[in-house]
Amino acid sequence: MSDLIQHLTDTTFTGAVARGxxxxxxxxxxxxxxxxxxxxxxxxxxxxxxxIAFAKLNVDDFTPLSEQYDVLSMPTLVIFKDGEAIDRIVGALPIDELRARIEQAL
Incomplete structure (x- = not known):
């Protein structure tokens, strides 16, 4: 894992998604x-x-957070803008499809 993707916890989650x-x-x-x-x-x-910032949250370690965001299948990417969930992508899509969905958040 590179330093481009932050590993979140229940204590770092809110701050990580708060801006941008x-x-x-x-x-x-x-x-x-x-x-x-x-x-x-x-x-x-x-x-x-x-x-755009990228982060990961292990649902086994932080189940209440995954439940809070209705994560029922994995992988699920949730796109946040200034602390609000604005989109979700369920499943492993091809990179071009993911890029296009993520770009819409800008």
Missing amino acids: VTVVDFWAPWCAPCRELAPITETLAAEFTGK
Whole structure:
């Protein structure tokens, strides 16, 4: 994992999504599609450096937060803008589709 993607906890979550656009990857280590998505989010995090922040939240470790945002399937990417969830992407989509959805938040 590079330093382009922040690992969130229940204490860092609110601050991390409070300002600007942040893409949060709700994931679990045992989830194969989550592992497939990881290099894609790394690539997008590098592309959007300075424009969009990327973060991950392990749903096994922080279940109440995943429940708060109705994460029922993984991976789920929730796009936040100034603290408000504005979009969600469920499943491991191709990079071009993810890029287009994320760009809409700018």
